[in-house]
Amino acid sequence: MSNYHIKHLEEYYQVYRKSVRNPEAFWEEIAEEHFVWRKRWDTVLSWDFKKPEIKWFEGAKLNITENCLDRHLPTRGEKTAIIFEPNNPEEEALHITYRQLHERVCRMANVLLDHGVKKGDRVCIYLPMIPELSVALLACARIGAIHSVVFAGFSSHALSTRINDSDCKIVLTSDGSFRGNKAIDLKGIVDKALEACPGVANVLVVNRTGSDIHMEPTRDKWLQPLLDEAYADCVAEIMDAEDPLFILYTSGSTGTPKGMVHTTAGYMVYTAYTFKNVFQYTENDVYWCTADIGWITGHSYIVYGPLANGATTLMFEGVPSYPDFGRFWEVVEKHKVNQFYTAPTAIRALAKENLEYVEKYDLSSLKVLGSVGEPINEEAWHWYNNNVGKKNSPIVDTWWQTETGGIMITPIPYVTPTTPTYATLPFIGIQPALMDENAKEVKGNQVEGRLCVKFPWPSIARTIWGNHDRYRDTYFSAYENMYFTGDGALRDAVGYYRITGRVDDVIIVSGHNLGTAPIEDAINEHPAVAESAIVGFPHDVKGNALYGYVILKETGESRDRDNLRKEINQQITEHVGPIAKLDKIQFVNGLPKTRSGKIMRRILRKIASNDTSNLGDTSTLLNPEIVQEIMDNSL
Numbered sequence: 111m112s113n114y115h116i117k118h119l120e121e122y123y124q125v126y127r128k129s130v131r132n133p134e135a136f137w138e139e140i141a142e143e144h145f146v147w148r149k150r151w152d153t154v155l156s157w158d159f160k161k162p163e164i165k166w167f168e169g170a171k172l173n174i175t176e177n178c179l180d181r182h183l184p185t186r187g188e189k190t191a192i193i194f195e196p197n198n199p200e201e202e203a204l205h206i207t208y209r210q211l212h213e214r215v216c217r218m219a220n221v222l223l224d225h226g227v228k229k230g231d232r233v234c235i236y237l238p239m240i241p242e243l244s245v246a247l248l249a250c251a252r253i254g255a256i257h258s259v260v261f262a263g264f265s266s267h268a269l270s271t272r273i274n275d276s277d278c279k280i281v282l283t284s285d286g287s288f289r290g291n292k293a294i295d296l297k298g299i300v301d302k303a304l305e306a307c308p309g310v311a312n313v314l315v316v317n318r319t320g321s322d323i324h325m326e327p328t329r330d331k332w333l334q335p336l337l338d339e340a341y342a343d344c345v346a347e348i349m350d351a352e353d354p355l356f357i358l359y360t361s362g363s364t365g366t367p368k369g370m371v372h373t374t375a376g377y378m379v380y381t382a383y384t385f386k387n388v389f390q391y392t393e394n395d396v397y398w399c400t401a402d403i404g405w406i407t408g409h410s411y412i413v414y415g416p417l418a419n420g421a422t423t424l425m426f427e428g429v430p431s432y433p434d435f436g437r438f439w440e441v442v443e444k445h446k447v448n449q450f451y452t453a454p455t456a457i458r459a460l461a462k463e464n465l466e467y468v469e470k471y472d473l474s475s476l477k478v479l480g481s482v483g484e485p486i487n488e489e490a491w492h493w494y495n496n497n498v499g500k501k502n503s504p505i506v507d508t509w510w511q512t513e514t515g516g517i518m519i520t521p522i523p524y525v526t527p528t529t530p531t532y533a534t535l536p537f538i539g540i541q542p543a544l545m546d547e548n549a550k551e552v553k554g555n556q557v558e559g560r561l562c563v564k565f566p567w568p569s570i571a572r573t574i575w576g577n578h579d580r581y582r583d584t585y586f587s588a589y590e591n592m593y594f595t596g597d598g599a600l601r602d603a604v605g606y607y608r609i610t611g612r613v614d615d616v617i618i619v620s621g622h623n624l625g626t627a628p629i630e631d632a633i634n635e636h637p638a639v640a641e642s643a644i645v646g647f648p649h650d651v652k653g654n655a656l657y658g659y660v661i662l663k664e665t666g667e668s669r670d671r672d673n674l675r676k677e678i679n680q681q682i683t684e685h686v687g688p689i690a691k692l693d694k695i696q697f698v699n700g701l702p703k704t705r706s707g708k709i710m711r712r713i714l715r716k717i718a719s720n721d722t723s724n725l726g727d728t729s730t731l732l733n734p735e736i737v738q739e740i741m742d743n744s745l
């Protein structure tokens with residue numbers, strides 16, 4: 111039987127070879143043995159990276175919620191599916207069994223049906239990390255609606271752009287959200303967003319904070335009474351393998367956010383299979399991923415991957431610093447967490463605090479530690495390994511993307527020997543390639559290049575919602591017959607991969623992918639601003655922070671600079687969200703531009719990073735004199 115659970119390094123190599131020699135046979139076997147299908151597929155895979163068109167398990171019929179819920183009921187009905195740990199440690203944690211989750215999902219699915227939501231309709235979900243969020247995703251999947259979760263830290267402008275892009279008619283939200291000692295007025299943000307979204311007919315509101323909010327008559331309804339009245343069972347809509355499951359927006363280097371579309375069967379198979387192996391999940395383990403479900407990590411590794419394996423998955427509403435910096439470790443002790451998956455930015459923030467916060471708690475339940483979202487630097491890796499893992503829990507540095515749906519390059523704990531800062535080896539079925547400037551593949555070891563993938567894997571995003579051309583141009587045009595990731599990487603002497611960072615204008619701040627374009631647009635809307643450019647610079651907690659170069663209009667010249675800085679950051683908070691605020695703002699008289707008018711960010715990045723010894727070739731600049739001036743006044 112099965113290659114479903116890999117336990118030894120030789121087995122990894124053997125299964126890996128099998129998966130790349132005959133991917134169709136390999137994935138067919140995994141799909142057949144570990145999932146429930148209403149109808150078997152006709153074709154395992156058809157693909158063409160030129161079009162691009164990728165289809166897995168075509169012809170198959172299924173519902174992902176039957177795989178995540180119904181099939182567990184006979185054997186795991188009373189097992190905890192979700193542990194909910196509230197923001198406030200005084201509030202009791204909830205343990206939701208598979209049976210209860212099934213019932214909750216069915217009720218919510220029926221409420222959606224009652225509001226006219228049909229298969230293929232888009233549902234916007236703007237909720238904090240409370241159980242209703244997971245339930246909402248699954249309820250959409252139950253009836254074949256496409257969920258579009260927007261991270262509840264995004265601003266009203268960001269929310270309205272996403273609602274309109276995918277034409278959502280209904281929004282699920284809450285009155286507010288708790289984050290540490292703050293309560294955030296989510297409903298107010300939704301109300302403001304909806305001023306720009308005439309297509310939204312219904313807003314269903316979860317009561318979380320009990321705050322006094324405005325309810326728009328006819329449009330807004332409290333969700334709980336509707337759930338209470340709804341029928342507790344709901345027949346699953348039978349979906350095609352390639353029917354969209356969800357849209358999730360991610361930043362691009364230019365333009366509006368890209369609504370990545372993930373489809374049903376391949377996504378399910380790949381997220382489940384990676385979850386099982388990358389976390390070495392065994393039946394009674396408690397698994398905790400600290401990401402927000404507003405990001406792909408939460409979709410794949412809080413909701414779908416764990417539930418497809420019948421796992422117990424912990425959802426945490428709060429923040430690592432509340433009520434103090436020991437909160438993560440308190441939760442690990444309290445729920446005896448076995449697998450813990452977080453972001454380097456959180457590790458770096460906690461590593462700055464007193465070690466007592468970690469040492470106070472019993473972390474002996476931990477077996478696997480995960481890292482995701484950005485490169486983990488050596489210092490953070492060692493801190494995590496020594497103080498959290500006590501050198502006893504392997505760290506899996508998992509590289510992947512919103513677009514890839516699941517983990518792509520990663521150690522398998524207890525199988526792959528780890529090396530700090532290396533994501534190590536491709537996961538089963540993944541065929542990475544490094545490309546040089548001449549678009550040729552760099553073979554062999556001890557080489558560096560741009561990271562691509564040569565062959566489709568089941569959970570690759572299939573398109574960008576409403577813009578297939580952009581999908582092709584962004585991912586499949588740079589290198590022939592390759593998916594281009596936008597990242598640089600090196601392959602060392604033993605074939606381990608180390609991700610070196612983005613090679614485009616996407617900046618990863620605290621693990622959040624931020625495109626420069628929407629932030630610059632937000633700044634440029636300030637009445638005193640003529641033009642701006644954003645770059646990243648190294649930051650010891652956030653990984654990267656943002657540095658803005660701003661040219662003022664003549665009318666802005668007389669304004670107080672500190673006030674302007676505050677206003678610019680306010681503008682960004684409103685348009686994008688607080689995560690995109692700038693750490694430094696330098697007012698400049700010009701920006702270094704090429705003759706074709708392109709801002710040379712490479713130079714700005716070097717100045718922001720205080721790395722001006724070698725600025726590289728500036729001969730193509732239209733205005734080379736501006737470089738010295740910017741350097742002289744840099745912050």
Ligand code: PRX
Nearest residue numbers: 482483484485507508509510511512609623
């Ligand atoms: O640059 C890589 C970085 O995060 C990008 C993808 O961001 P996003 O779509 O938001 O998904 C994040 C969670 C999967 C990648 O292109 N990245 C992600 N994980 C790692 C990483 N960089 C280095 N090491 C990682 N483990």
